């Protein structure tokens with residue numbers, strides 16, 4: 001799995017029948033080099049000219065090849081580190097890198113050559129898992145909810161339970177005790193914070209929220225984002241990384257900007273969650289944003305108003321870094337068995353729909 005923050009490749013090993021989780025295995029993160037991150041960032045602009053999803057304008061074909069090779073190398077490292085052979089792995093779930101996501105136009109593009117990954121690793125690969133959902137009228141995202149639902153069944157405590165993934169973009173899955181899942185993207189996660197600290201100080205992210213904790217919230221800056229139609233529209237929709245852009249560098253000091261954008265991440269989650277049929281009693285936070293103490297404190301403050309509790313995934317024995325990669329393994333198994341990856345309540349598709357393409361080595 002390589003997410004919208006474009007920081008690297010997450011690899012997780014999962015044993016499951018696509019319904020329940022038998023075992024969560026080891027995890028490895030293979031970071032991209034600063035050079036490759038730059039290439040990926042530039043590829044988002046190049047991808048804007050794509051009119052048909054198989055097109056690879058400019059250097060996108062080269063980047064796709066490099067990305068696939070990096071994934072194959074990361075899989076080899078993972079197998080070596082954990083003493084696994086190709087025969088020990090039934091399937092690889094391959095997300096690829098989203099470079100364009102336009103649900104309104106029914107188009108989502110992930111770079112990544114599933115066939116080449118299967119040939120290089122010697123393991124069957126399931127890839128392109130978002131496309132079928134879009135053909136069925138869905139947003140193409142989020143897809144992790146199927147896995148959040150399976151994880152929730154193993155938890156105790158009060159219901160409903162919400163899983164919030166704070167990655168580049170944030171998304172929520174709300175699981176009620178006796179009914180299905182409701183899920184949607186909630187707004188900016190870490191991307192704006194990453195872009196802001198990069199722009200102002202040349203650093204890739206605000207480690208631990210240290211910069212934000214030195215700043216103050218600029219309410220006007222925050223309200224400008226929260227006024228966006230995305231938060232108030234009747235219909236929930238999925239986000240492209242470029243749907244929200246960072247503030248102008250002159251808009252704030254480094255610290256106040258980081259503080260305000262951290263607050264935005266937290267308030268965006270609660271503003272979007274107001275569209276849920278029922279408010280969660282437990283909030284489980286995963287994704288890199290859970291490491292930002294300022295975001296976490298803001299979430300706790302906002303949850304207190306509804307007498308709900310906020311947990312880091314680790315508090316409940318889960319792994320907030322590997323969860324998305326585990327989800328892609330789980331989805332690959334479901335795809336192989338023809339089980340749904342998405343439902344009307346998770347992506348807005350017309351009926352439950354499976355998806356993904358199988359590539360044999």
Ligand SMILES: Nc1ncnc2c1ncn2[C@@H]1O[C@H](COP(=O)(O)OP(=O)(O)OP(=O)(O)O)[C@@H](O)[C@H]1O
Pocket residue numbers: 002003004005006007165166167168169170189190191193194205206207208209286287288289291292324
């Ligand atoms: N120690 C940390 N302190 C603060 N922020 C962190 C820390 N570690 C990671 N992050 C943030 O988390 C981001 C990566 O999160 P994650 O890997 O969950 O995103 P992703 O999976 O790429 O995105 P998405 O879920 O949107 O697809 C980084 O870009 C950074 O902003």
Ligand SMILES: CC(=O)N[C@H]1[C@@H]2OC[C@@H](O2)[C@@H](O)[C@@H]1O[C@H](C)C(=O)O
Pocket residue numbers: 003004098101108140141142143144145167168169170171185238239324
């Ligand atoms: C198009 C796309 O890649 N969307 C990502 C992105 O990152 C978070 C959020 O936006 C979510 O909708 C999705 O990823 C997660 C893993 C998902 O589909 O569940």
